[in-house]
Amino acid sequence: MTGRRGRGRPPLFTPEVRERYLAAVAAGATLKEATADLGLTKNLASQHAAHDPEFAAALRDARAVGRRARLDRAGHDESRYTNHRCRCPKCTRAASTARMARKARAEEERDSRLDLTAVDSPQSPTSFSLLVSSSSRTPAAA
Structure with missing residues (x-):
């Protein structure tokens, strides 16, 4: 045996990466910025949060802390x-x-x-058209 753990690609969202991600979010980085800094796709963390309630709670807390940090810097x-x-x-x-x-x-x-x-308009177009139409009828009636 070669000592491999299993088949397929190794996980990208390891416990160390999770901690770095949560620390970046808590420091005030947006979710998109935090994933980009770690070289992850933008929805990888939200997929893990959907399947891991413990990580979801930690992410919710980190987002609240990060939101406050961004507000303090603004x-x-x-x-x-x-x-x-x-x-x-x-x-x-x-x-x-x-x-x-x-x-x-x-x-x-x-x-x-x-x-x-x-x-631009000394008199309104309506009054002008009434004057023209009334003067044109007078000769025809006479």
């Missing part, structure tokens, strides 16, 4: 206020500033559209 801005419900003074101020800027920009666009319509 800057305080409107996105954090809106998507993560952060109500710290920095995020609140950033969201208010962005909202006021969008409102001002919308008002400027509306005003510019109103100014263009006033310059």
Whole structure:
């Protein structure tokens, strides 16, 4: 005998790889980034989680820790206020500033559209067509 354990390809998701994967996810890497860093396919870990309840629980915990780590690294801005419900003074101020800027920009666009319509058409097309049609009937009736 040659001492081989069995036939086929050796498993890619060994216990060491699992630990490295969970550590990367807990550090804040997305699932796609963690699998790419380890040279795995993107759905290998989710397949193992579907069949191994212990790994699924560990992955769920690592994702929660990683989500918090990514949030802590993110800057305080409107996105954090809106998507993560952060109500710290920095995020609140950033969201208010962005909202006021969008409102001002919308008002400027509306005003510019109103100014263009006033310059381009001195009278409405409906009133012009009524004048033309009423003047054309007068000579025919007489």
